[in-house]
Amino acid sequence: MSRWRPPPPRSTAIITRAGFEKLKAELDHLWRTLRPEVVRALAAAAAEGDRSENAEYTYRKKQLGEIDRRVRYLSKRIPSLKVAEGAPADRGAIFFGATFEIENVDNGTIHVYRIVGPDETDAKKGWISVDSPLARAALKKRIEEEFEADLPGGRARFLVIAVRYET
Helix, strand or coil: CCCCCCCCCCCCCEEEHHHHHHHHHHHHHHHHHHHHHHHHHHHHHHCCCCHHHCHHHHHHHHHHHHHHHHHHHHHHHHHHCEEECCCCCCCCECCCCEEEEEEECCCCCEEEEEEECHHHCECCCCEEECCCHHHHHHCCCECCCEEEEEECCEEEEEEEEEEEECC
16 A cells, blocks of 8 residues: 555635735744754754764754745745635625624534634634635525535534624
8 A cells, every 4th residue: 555645635725814914924933033943953963973863953854844844835825825805795694704603403502603714724713714514505695594514523504693704
């Protein structure tokens, strides 16, 4: 059995202004601050002698590889992103950037989510990717409208309670 895996499907290249600025700040921090520190530490560890038994050298090489991998990804991803500015003209429907409240019709639980780009999702905040099954099913739905979504736990029905957009 080979280790080759098919590439993941391409994610949607859309992002909020705050997410875009955060990615740019991360790239800048990695390139201008963190990477030079790791390179200096790596050079100091390499000067100590036998690299095969030098744990500091091994750790710093691995850390530098991780930083370079992330820098390479961000350097390619940031120029391809489209920043979604402002709210849509129809604020009564769920679109990209919307924070919406839904009720699970089957068990009565209420959830609040925000649709954001794939590069800025955060489960703790309730930020879901525009590519997620729930977001795809919720798009263009209005308050008091029901919809179904195929989730990993099975098919679920939801009722839209509220929709709002950040200014």
